[in-house]
Amino acid sequence: ATIPATMDLARGQHQVSVEFTGTQAHLPASASTNVLVWADVIITLDPSSTPIVTRSDEIYAPIVYTGSVQEVGGNGEVFEDLVLTIGNGSQCADSREGAKCFPPLVITWTNGNFSLTATAPYWLNVGSQYFAVDSARNDSNYLNAGTVSKAVFVQVNADIDATVEPIVEGVQEEIGVEVTIMAQDTKSGIPGIDVVVYLYNENNSQIASQQRQTDASGEVIFDFPADPPYGDTSVWGEITLDIVINDPRISTQSTQDFEAQRAEGFELKYAYAEEQSQVSPWAYIVVLLLGALIAGGVVLYRRKVAADDLLKDAAEVFAYTAELLAAGDAIRESIFTCYQDLCGLLQQRGFLRRDFETVREFEFAIRQALSGVSEDALTALDNTFEMARYSREEMGSQHQQVAVQSLTRMGAEIEEIQKFPQRIQLPS
Known part of the structure; x- marks a missing residue:
C-alpha cells in the first residue's frame, strides 16, 4: 500500500507504525519502521526581477532576480544558502533538453531572501523567451530540487551604421541608402530588423518612404527610383532624409545612440557641375609657352644626362686601358680593345653608325661626342689608335x-668637362 505523507509532517526521520486490529478469523498485528520525509520547495521571484536584459551587458542591463525558497508543507520554512542556478531551461546543470546555465553567477542571501545577478550570455537569441531558476536538491535539509520559470525579453547592443550615397549632378542622381546593424558582442549581423527611410523635399513635405528588413548579414539597402530622379534639384530641390529604427530587440543604450545620430541628421551630399569660366586667349598662349618651355627643358635635361653618362663611360674606358698598359699587358691588344669599346659607346649613343667603314668616321664621331676635349688630346688619341692598328x-x-700619356690626358680633360657641363656639345 502507498500512503502519502501528510502536509503537516516535518521534514526528516519519522517512525511509522501500522496496526491491524484483527477480525474473527485473524489475530491483531502491528509493525513499525523508520521513514524519511522530504519536502518540495517553491521558488518565488519578486515582481521587481528584471523583465528585460541585454545580452553580454553586465553593467547597464544584467539579469537581477530577487526572491525566496520555501518548503511546501511542514512549517513553511524559508531557506538560505541553497545552491541556485539560472539558465535558458530547467535543470540546466544536467543539460536537460539542451538547457545551458549562465555563469558567472553572484548570489547573496539576506533574511531568507536571495539576490541573484548574472550576465545574459552572447549565445542567446534576441527576443522573448524564458529563463529558469533552479534550486538543487539538499540532502541535509531533506529538500527536493525546485524550479521556476520567468518570461524575459533579451535585447542586444548594436552598432548601427547608415551610409547615404552622394548625389553627383548629371552623373549619379538616384538616392541610395545602406544601413548595417551589427551585434557588438558577436560582431554578427542582426537579421529581421525593421528599418524605415523617409524622403522630404525642401518644403519638408514627405515625398517617398520605404520599409525593409535587414538580411542575414544585418544589411538592408534602399533605392528610390524616380523620373526625373530625386537627385534632380531643378525638379525636387535638395532632398533631406530620415531613418527610423524602432525594434525592441535593440537595446535602450543602442537606441539612444542611434537617436543621437538622427538628431544630427543623415546628410545627403550634393556635388554640382562647376560652371565653365570665360578664359582669356592670352591665358592659352601663356599655357602653351609654359608647356613648350617645360618640354624643351625636359629634352635638354635628358640630353645632358645622356652626355654625362657618355663622358663617364668614356673616362672609365680610358682609365681602364691606361691601367692595363701600366701593368704591362699586351700594348697593341689593350689599345685595340679600347678602340672597340669606344666604338660601342658611340654607336649606342647614336654618334656612330654600326656599319661605319672608315677611321675618319670614327674621328668625326668622337669629336662630336667629346667636343669639349682639346684637339691636341684627340689628335694624340687618333695617333695612338693608328699606331696600334697599322704599325x-x-x-x-x-x-x-x-x-x-694619351689616355691619361683624355681622362683628365673629361674630368674637367664634367666640372663645367656647359662646354658639352650635344648631338642633334
Missing part, C-alpha cells in the same frame, strides 16, 4: 709610354 713594328716601352 707593323713591334710595340715596346716607348709606345706604351706614349699610349698611357
Whole structure:
C-alpha cells in the first residue's frame, strides 16, 4: 500500500507504525519502521526581477532576480544558502533538453531572501523567451530540487551604421541608402530588423518612404527610383532624409545612440557641375609657352644626362686601358680593345653608325661626342689608335709610354668637362 505523507509532517526521520486490529478469523498485528520525509520547495521571484536584459551587458542591463525558497508543507520554512542556478531551461546543470546555465553567477542571501545577478550570455537569441531558476536538491535539509520559470525579453547592443550615397549632378542622381546593424558582442549581423527611410523635399513635405528588413548579414539597402530622379534639384530641390529604427530587440543604450545620430541628421551630399569660366586667349598662349618651355627643358635635361653618362663611360674606358698598359699587358691588344669599346659607346649613343667603314668616321664621331676635349688630346688619341692598328713594328716601352700619356690626358680633360657641363656639345 502507498500512503502519502501528510502536509503537516516535518521534514526528516519519522517512525511509522501500522496496526491491524484483527477480525474473527485473524489475530491483531502491528509493525513499525523508520521513514524519511522530504519536502518540495517553491521558488518565488519578486515582481521587481528584471523583465528585460541585454545580452553580454553586465553593467547597464544584467539579469537581477530577487526572491525566496520555501518548503511546501511542514512549517513553511524559508531557506538560505541553497545552491541556485539560472539558465535558458530547467535543470540546466544536467543539460536537460539542451538547457545551458549562465555563469558567472553572484548570489547573496539576506533574511531568507536571495539576490541573484548574472550576465545574459552572447549565445542567446534576441527576443522573448524564458529563463529558469533552479534550486538543487539538499540532502541535509531533506529538500527536493525546485524550479521556476520567468518570461524575459533579451535585447542586444548594436552598432548601427547608415551610409547615404552622394548625389553627383548629371552623373549619379538616384538616392541610395545602406544601413548595417551589427551585434557588438558577436560582431554578427542582426537579421529581421525593421528599418524605415523617409524622403522630404525642401518644403519638408514627405515625398517617398520605404520599409525593409535587414538580411542575414544585418544589411538592408534602399533605392528610390524616380523620373526625373530625386537627385534632380531643378525638379525636387535638395532632398533631406530620415531613418527610423524602432525594434525592441535593440537595446535602450543602442537606441539612444542611434537617436543621437538622427538628431544630427543623415546628410545627403550634393556635388554640382562647376560652371565653365570665360578664359582669356592670352591665358592659352601663356599655357602653351609654359608647356613648350617645360618640354624643351625636359629634352635638354635628358640630353645632358645622356652626355654625362657618355663622358663617364668614356673616362672609365680610358682609365681602364691606361691601367692595363701600366701593368704591362699586351700594348697593341689593350689599345685595340679600347678602340672597340669606344666604338660601342658611340654607336649606342647614336654618334656612330654600326656599319661605319672608315677611321675618319670614327674621328668625326668622337669629336662630336667629346667636343669639349682639346684637339691636341684627340689628335694624340687618333695617333695612338693608328699606331696600334697599322704599325707593323713591334710595340715596346716607348709606345706604351706614349699610349698611357694619351689616355691619361683624355681622362683628365673629361674630368674637367664634367666640372663645367656647359662646354658639352650635344648631338642633334
